[in-house]
Amino acid sequence: MATVAERLDVDPARLWAGSVLALLVALIGGSLLFPRTVYDGFVWHFFWGPVQADANAAVCAVRQGGTTRYLYDAAACSAAAEPVAYPGYTLVSEVGYVVILLVALSGLVFLLRRLGIGSDRDLFFSLLPFVFFGGALRVVEDVTDAAADPLIGYPLNTLIISPVIYFTVFAITLLVLLASVSLARQGVIDRYTRPLAAGGTLVLVVTLLFLLWSAIAPDGPGTFYPQVLVVILVGATASAAGTWVLIEQYAPGINAGTGRLGFVVIWGHAVDGVANVVGLDWMVALGAGPNLVPKHPVNRAIVEITASTLPQSVLALTGDTWPFLVVKLVAATLVVWLFDEQIFEESPQYAILLMIAILAVGLGPGTRDMLRATIGV
Known part of the structure; x- marks a missing residue:
């Protein structure tokens, strides 16, 4: 079965680089155009927020109004409005x-x-x-x-x-x-x-x-x-x-x-x-x-x-x-x-x-x- 690169007659390395660039443009563009949905609700919530919470030895990190707050009490984290990020993985x-x-x-x-x-x-x-x-x-x-x-x-x-x-x-x-x-x-x-x-x-x-x-x-x-x-x-x-x-x-x-x-x-x-x-x-x-x-x-x-x-x-x-x-x-x-x-x-x-x-x-x-x-x- 012919690969995508073969069907398009494109160098596989170039196709890979172009695909990665397109994904980055979509992710960065979405974060700029829809920061609350794309960045706060996805990128920050699942990827960068847990790192920030871990780096600051916090129980959790909360993203509100484009700013990040760190909470050090489990009850406060449970009561906080989403997006809430905890150290570790999801x-x-x-x-x-x-x-x-x-x-x-x-x-x-x-x-x-x-x-x-x-x-x-x-x-x-x-x-x-x-x-x-x-x-x-x-x-x-x-x-x-x-x-x-x-x-x-x-x-x-x-x-x-x-x-x-x-x-x-x-x-x-x-x-x-x-x-x-x-x-x-x-x-x-x-x-x-x-x-x-x-x-x-x-x-x-x-x-x-x-x-x-x-x-x-x-x-x-x-x-x-x-x-x-x-x-x-x-x-x-x-x-x-x-x-x-x-x-x-x-x-x-x-x-x-x-x-x-x-x-x-x-x-x-x-x-x-x-x-x-x-x-x-x-x-x-x-x-x-x-x-x-x-x-x-x-x-x-x-x-x-x-x-x-x-x-x-x-x-x-x-x-x-x-x-x-x-x-x-x-x-x-x-x-x-x-x-x-x-x-x-x-x-x-x-x-x-x-x-x-x-x-x-x-x-x-x-x-x-x-x-x-x-x-x-």
Whole structure:
């Protein structure tokens, strides 16, 4: 079947750029012409408002008359007139970010093809440190919120708050990628993937050192709970390994196309699942402070369903978050199954980038929850 670009006889990259530009013009134009409906009621309500509320450590943010107010009382937020934005995600915003992600991935495919890179799987493993870096960088904002004198204040802290942090990490990764490709083309290094992985490792280590300092410094805002880190990593590795063994034994065709990439994806989502289970149910039992609160709609829904379905005697032993780990493992396995060998043969750059994106939406938040619980912020 002919693609849209082929039917219109237009270069696919040009068609993509034109479509993105048209969408931006429509969104910006609508915000200018109908600010209360388009901007306040949609853009601000579901996307920018939650970021502002989070950045100002408010219970919610309220948009009235073209201005934003921050409320720090739950009752006041409940009584406020819409639009009201709460920190975190909504189903509308999550769908919107998925669309943005897919559009961005398409643009990246055109860029990689123009650069003549990304057709081998080394790119996946070279970008892995940046996925950890994104989750760790998000905890920096959590640390500044907990500090008596925040190092990063509003509006600069919005750069490291979800979902803006994804654009921040993307920009850093893209700069390192372009620099690595330039070094390879100049003959300074043999392969661009080596400085790319080194750059990601460098920013990750710097971020982790800052977080460690915040947890062990006498006047730091955090407290170091190494037992949380150990439990999450061991639990995630064990659950991912168990899932992989079952796949290899009973359905080896699931990972025929992905190989090692598939295991990394399942492990990344296992980290997210176990971090939620530990953070929401077992912090007190581990002697690591109070349990965390779920921020994502899916997490909250699973917790509510489990709590209303299972007897209290069972919940007292298991907690109400463990189904989230099961959902993550099943979903990751299904995604791995979709990536057969044909996808990698027809469009290797897109397949690899999509695998990275799928890993990032699990391992990124999982790393954030794991580190946040580990340093008690």
